[in-house]
Amino acid sequence: MLSEGAVGEGLVADDGVIVGYPPERAVPAGLSVGRDARLRSGTVLYTGSQIGARLQTGHNVVIREQCELGDDVSIWSGSVVDYGCRIGDGAKIHTNCYVAQFSEIGAGAFLAPGVTFANDLYPGRADSADAMTGPWIGAGAQIGVNVTILPYVRIGAGAIIGAGAVVTRDVPAGVVAYGNPAVARGAVAGLPAIAQRIEVDAGVESRPRWRSHG
Numbered sequence: 001m002l003s004e005g006a007v008g009e010g011l012v013a014d015d016g017v018i019v020g021y022p023p024e025r026a027v028p029a030g031l032s033v034g035r036d037a038r039l040r041s042g043t044v045l046y047t048g049s050q051i052g053a054r055l056q057t058g059h060n061v062v063i064r065e066q067c068e069l070g071d072d073v074s075i076w077s078g079s080v081v082d083y084g085c086r087i088g089d090g091a092k093i094h095t096n097c098y099v100a101q102f103s104e105i106g107a108g109a110f111l112a113p114g115v116t117f118a119n120d121l122y123p124g125r126a127d128s129a130d131a132m133t134g135p136w137i138g139a140g141a142q143i144g145v146n147v148t149i150l151p152y153v154r155i156g157a158g159a160i161i162g163a164g165a166v167v168t169r170d171v172p173a174g175v176v177a178y179g180n181p182a183v184a185r186g187a188v189a190g191l192p193a194i195a196q197r198i199e200v201d202a203g204v205e206s207r208p209r210w211r212s213h214g
């Protein structure tokens with residue numbers, strides 16, 4: 001199902017890719033995908049989204065309707081971008097992520113595997129559904145593995161959210177935050193050089209280990 005004229009030159013799509021899947025929601029039907037997209041098997045792009053150049057998808061990726069994606073966005077296997085999301089240039093979404101409706105991801109931001117966004121504060125309640133809004137992720141922010149971010153939360157540009165955090169409140173730009181609930185623990189600029197944290201394991205050089213203290 002490839003809608004004519006929707007896709008720029010240079011598309012490389014595996015068998016089993018669907019470009020132009022019709023949404024059941026009544027939204028404008030147009031779809032545009034910029035040039036040189038690389039779409040791997042199982043990718044489904046709904047109509048009604050505007051996508052920039054050089055989109056890369058892994059396997060079994062879904063991008064719903066009413067989304068706006070910039071250039072050079074990559075979305076890896078098993079991830080879903082629900083409807084009404086905005087994703088900036090160069091953002092990277094790793095495997096098995098869920099980007100909830102009406103989320104925003106800034107340019108160059110990164111979601112590690114298993115990141116989940118929520119957008120409905122009181123599920124099942126009509127007033128909450130009416131106000132559904134996913135998180136807002138600032139440019140260049142790095143969201144660690146298996147992080148959960150609640151509705152309305154704003155993560156400042158360049159922040160790092162530690163693995164497994166549940167983020168319930170806004171995080172300022174340039175801050176390292178983690179825990180459940182996540183709290184600010186320091187500045188990204190204050191993190192040590194990696195070489196201070198690890199040492200080469202003589203037995204397996206490709207696998208460094210924590211540097212011992214003292």
Ligand SMILES: CC(C)(COP(=O)(O)OP(=O)(O)OC[C@H]1O[C@@H](n2cnc3c(N)ncnc32)[C@H](O)[C@@H]1OP(=O)(O)O)[C@@H](O)C(=O)NCCC(=O)NCCS
Nearest residue numbers: 112113143144145160161162163164165176177178179191
């Ligand atoms: C948050 C993070 C950047 C902190 O790094 P750091 O400042 O070097 O932290 P440290 O290793 O010095 O740990 C400091 C303390 O916080 C704890 N801690 C570190 N990360 C934590 C996390 N994500 N959740 C809960 N506690 C954490 C440590 O156990 C340690 O506690 P202790 O002093 O009682 O031993 C890092 O731990 C992290 O989670 N990085 C993200 C990894 C990731 O998901 N990468 C994605 C690509 S695969």
